[in-house]
Amino acid sequence: MGGRIYGQAPRDCGLVDLQPTEMMFWQDLFIKPAKQFEPVLPANLQQFGPLIAAVMRAEGIDRWIDHNVFMCAKTLWVSAAESMNRRGWHTDGFMSSDINYVWSDCYGTEIWLADELVSLTQDHAASIDEMTFLAADPFYGSIVTYPDRHLIRLDETVVHRVAEYPVARMRSFVKVSLSKGYFNRVGNSINHQLPLPVAYEARTAERNVPASKEAA
Template sequence: MKNTYGLPPIKIASDVIIDNSEMYFYQYLPVRLSGKGSAILLPNQLERLRTIVNKACEDFIKEFGADKYYLQNIYLTAKCLYTPTGSNINRPGWHSDGFMTDDINYIWSDSLPTEYITGNFQLIQDHEISLYEMNHLIYDQKLKCQSNCIYRLNQSVIHRPQININNPFVRHFVKISFSKEQYNLKGNAHNYLLDYNWEMKDRSLERNHPIK
């Protein structure tokens, strides 16, 4: 079975400037859980990201409705890290966030903005096979998001991290993920402001789907 991919990301905000003076790494930190109240609970050290989180939540409600919003778990991935030449702080390669799901993701970065391709690509509905297919697609051109802008992505957006070809520097990247699922891989950040206790499962060596 194949589905169609190749939509562009949707820009929802511009000129969002966030302090990058402290390095950190948080992977899929829950900041709101379905059935656990409406408040977005950010650790103090991540309060600087509330503007991005709020804009993502406002756009989600506007686009998909409040009823769907309150059924979502909301996760924050935030990385402010040293980026060597020839590398990126995210895994390389073309991929789709939330592949084969209804998950919605919002991304922001202050530099090396995400690259994406558009078209009418038919991909097999299998996580490993589709990754191979995505990285062997024939496309006319690759496009780039803009720095300091927030974009909405669904599973149809094929994108990849841009590689740093210049001198090493500190890059700031943020992703807000909306999902009905529990992201339950070992190594994900735990939010001690929320009351939850999930069974966490081993990560795979290859690119991980967020749940097992």
């Protein structure tokens, strides 16, 4: 997309009061193809039904139906030395139309809000360096978090990072992603009730690369 669009605030979609307890690690699980309404959830992810319903309401039924949907769900022990997600400033769906909804029960995602919206180089590596520079200097903006258990809508304009974990504890994090493409990296969780209709591709160490392969 490009332009002076980066550093925007996410949309706070309100409280979804869930309290997961089962340890889990689901990564970019395919739960719904485009043109279908009902998601296909493994039994131990059905506890997140209220969260998925909140995504449907926030995004609108037409847009929900029109997109492929993927899900991350993690409940893990975290500490200053152990993070469940990669650290560092980035945007989800960089250079794409992907939409991501995130939810956590503690240590909420940190958002960088620009005092004036900025442009970023449309390159996955250069843009991360620029975000890191801008967010480190309070002259350009501020860092905020949203209340625990609130569902937050992100697009590519929202610069954010994983919070630090000063006190070790269990943490739950859920992300629901809407995309015109497919999240098809090797190592993603497999929905054995809903096969991915494209081949898997090798995962790389690079950050901020668009996660989805556009549907043909």
